[in-house]
Amino acid sequence: MTDTKKQLFVIGTGPGDAQLVAPRALQCIEASSELVAYGLYLELLGNVCDGKTHHSLPLGEEINRARLALDLAASGKTTALISSGDIGIYAMATLVFELLDQQLQGRENHPEWLDVEIEVVPGISAMQAAASRVGAMLGHDFCTISLSDLLTPWETIEKRLHSAGSGDFVVSFYNPVSKKRDWQLNTARDILLQYRPAETPVVLGRQLTRDEENVRIIRLDQLDARDVDMFTLVSAGNSESRHIINGSREWVYTPRGYRKKLL
């Protein structure tokens, strides 16, 4: 073991807008010589990435991206593992710790990983970007559910959808659809409709905070997987969420209580 600090930064860079990237994220990228990320994320960051070695593995290679980041950091090169949104929310951060855990249990052969210092830098998630664009969707209790049944059995997801319904949580769907998956979102809608009104507001936020941003507010019973793609965040209000229209502006907010006694 050398006395050189081996450093891995695990960084979320927010929804896309450079004005929503935390200064700490930029500091950590600045301090790194190696950047491990899906290519598109780096384009949004611009100059700060110049002069650094980019390791750009394709989507689907997540576990190898986490391995590469640990390997590079363990070799003494200060490394940044980067994703958009919050890297701690359904993203790469958990894979780094899963690998460390495997090593601690003796199921990997990379003792050098255990010498790596890790700092996780949170970022503003797509869910928060969507909520802020329409007002205050997350004003009261909420949950997130990934609709991808690649790693979680559909029965588990379905049970969770019923729990979200019975608990009347505002629900944000991650991985709502993919090229191979299109029926889950409509099933999720039908389950929620068992618990909350058809007119419950739903926000579709596509390419949030980026040039191509498109935000739509629809009713829960109008939600259709055909209107949603991999770049869309879908959030459904709870039974008290309100869609209000003020001239050319429209908003969705979720009241912070169920008594409304203060107004």
Added chain:
Amino acid sequence: MTDTKKQLFVIGTGPGDAQLVAPRALQCIEASSELVAYGLYLELLGNVCDGKTHHSLPLGEEINRARLALDLAASGKTTALISSGDIGIYAMATLVFELLDQQLQGRENHPEWLDVEIEVVPGISAMQAAASRVGAMLGHDFCTISLSDLLTPWETIEKRLHSAGSGDFVVSFYNPVSKKRDWQLNTARDILLQYRPAETPVVLGRQLTRDEENVRIIRLDQLDARDVDMFTLVSAGNSESRHIINGSREWVYTPRGYRKKLL
């Protein structure tokens, strides 16, 4: 109606660390002449607040703070309504839209509010700060529950706790205790223990990202309201969350799936 733009910024400034404040938040504060906030939030921001008029109402005066912000903006003064964390998550943003909604329904007498342009700037929430400090607690489906029964009946909260348990969500508690409330958190613990193991990791994050930061990782059955105060974020893992120890560092992560087939 004049042709002057009447602007209200509704801004979350993150958990406390200046390096986690979004540049957009600072831009909006810079552009404002009036700042409406609980005093402590402004101290953390420093210089950017110099030369502006501070309107510092005490805690508990939330609705009046939202009214004041709308009034000031409607009078033509560019105004920033500020809170720590994400102002859209259990915070002031929803009160602004609740007031607008009341006006649109004719229950207020402030038509001038309807001319105010509103921009909401999200911030990094305490939940995300806690998760990043311990690794990747929010790697899979999660929910948030406020334990304050001031505005939400306890029966609703209790039902939601059972839903969080049956859905096996990672759970973050907002408003876990207050000077007047101490039994809710222990009841919440007991409900979760009906659904997940006693050794489920729980994170207590106090004064996150600030100088006095203190982060502890305990077991669910060790959670006790006496160890928690109003400045503490409490997050309980799901049944698969893992607490791992690597020398002097310890981490909590929640695997991103229930199959673990990739490792």
